[in-house]
Amino acid sequence: MSPRLPLSDIVQNLPTSVPFVGPETLERRHGRPLQVRIGANESVFGVSPVAAAAMSDTINKLWMYNDPEAYELKKALAAHHGIAAQRLHVGAGIDEILGDVVRIFANPGDRVVTSLGSYPTFNYHVHGYGAALVEVAYVDDHTHLAGLAQAAHDADARMVYLANPDNPMGTWHNGADVAGLLAELPEDCMLILDEAYADFAPSAAIAPMEIADPRLIRTRTFSKAHGMAGARIGYAMAHEQVVAALNKVCNQFGVNRLAQVGALASLGDTGFIANVVQQVEGGRREYALLAKDLGLGHIDSATNFLNFDLGSGERARTALAGLLARDVFIRMPGKPPGDRCIRVTVGTPSQRATFADAFRATLATLPT
């Protein structure tokens, strides 16, 4: 019999859910290792050798707590983006920051707007703080900017979440249009602009860095182009009052020392990052050609992944299962109409070849 625990009102009513099942969990269920891991938009091109060396050299300093102010990293990021260090908040990945952002703005019962089928971890935090989600359907596989603004007004929303470029679809809007969304939001509504994939995007997709609106919070990460997903480090750029509020609730010593040192070094290794971005572009082109060759559509992407269009949710789910049976790990958009696609991270050339073979074999088994 379950004990009666004095859980808080919010947690009492919270369903058990995890935003993502990790690849290691899949491997344990699967009973054998996955051969190609291209499902979580990790950077198969790895971490900068400069960053790797910096982290390796820091292991002997790991007995020391980290600098909770992330002073050196913030200084470098401030110079990199041309903003004041007081406008930066460093966290243990965008995931942690999103949780803290929801926490500082949303009261239980408040409404929060996002796109239907967008980042599950954001939704997880919204539910976790007892707020209510309002979901706006994609239009032509793009986030619906006008719809998000309208929903924010209709629901008297506390915040809107927008990933640009978008995950899981890979599509993007021009930065000017994102700025336009911000202008259309209610006066007391924050815009969480998740730019996890900014490094891969055309510059036109990036909203102007000069936007001074205190309602804008942008998030960035070292998990994607910088190849440091396992290190857990990301940051927010926001009004300094927002940064101050985050600092009232965040896990103060939460960003580990190696991640801070590695991120600082990686930020300086611009040649490495440029090369990763170039390889990703090549991989996306190859995937687009593969789609054409297989008689499938695809969705143009400004990220390190590409969606292959299988035509229906059922076919996409079957394809995903077929790839997993062939030891290839991918994921797919969770909600219609995006769930007609499978989302494939750009792999190395040899991983892409393995994926292409497995995909071809899988497709051969699908009913036409």
Place this chain on the structure above:
Amino acid sequence: MSPRLPLSDIVQNLPTSVPFVGPETLERRHGRPLQVRIGANESVFGVSPVAAAAMSDTINKLWMYNDPEAYELKKALAAHHGIAAQRLHVGAGIDEILGDVVRIFANPGDRVVTSLGSYPTFNYHVHGYGAALVEVAYVDDHTHLAGLAQAAHDADARMVYLANPDNPMGTWHNGADVAGLLAELPEDCMLILDEAYADFAPSAAIAPMEIADPRLIRTRTFSKAHGMAGARIGYAMAHEQVVAALNKVCNQFGVNRLAQVGALASLGDTGFIANVVQQVEGGRREYALLAKDLGLGHIDSATNFLNFDLGSGERARTALAGLLARDVFIRMPGKPPGDRCIRVTVGTPSQRATFADAFRATLATLPT
């Protein structure tokens, strides 16, 4: 002018406070490096070479997100403690876990009991979730078990926090007495038993591992004896329903890959840990002799630090400032009567010698 941000009701009313000023911040204020860093109870004896090698070997896998289930580490911890893996929750240090524990049990306005002058980070989380602290004075520099139980009843408290061995005092109770506290608590009141310093404590100070009471949550860390403070990894042992509740709100991919790999390796390097514990015991004895030599009292400790008794808060604060002026970083208990002491982490033999010289010189400047 400050913008009007739509902050949540709780955060709106939250004062700006940080539980601890980090040594790096002190160095920046100080204008030069600290020569001896023995203020944060970090392990100056460093990390196990086995763990260091394991982490170094994992840097090339850092592009992958970590296993959110920390499966391998939980398996090893389960074997280590002789408990089921379902009773383990791994987090980014005890700090993160304490925040999540407060979150899953405390509604805004709920009362939470702790010792007056106990761990500030726990208090930070209690305030951060809008709960109210009830603080029970130490008795003879020991946490007051009967007082904590009484306060829990009087305040209809949702939880009680107890560090055993205690920080900042270093004192401890027998495990049987801790079990006795649990038995005295209200039926719907959780006991958060923070055992961060368990590795340094006599076995009698550890409450029986067999306690099945679902109200008991024990926390442990790799930040102390394991020398991995900068890696951010700790764990909770609790009823599996508590673990399930934590898993509904925690930062799912929050514990970085290097920390997981390093902790697993360090757990296996029992010889290294035993040696650290032995060196710490030797250092505590040396500090006690130093106190006697200087004509000061000290407080017996079951941790990796020792309190020197300066007789008054004013003298202790002056001594702390004098040590900092001599580039020695220590901390001190924040509340009377503990604030008559300075709290000194066990350093290496050479650090202890430097500290002894600086302390002697500082004392010579204090009014008698």
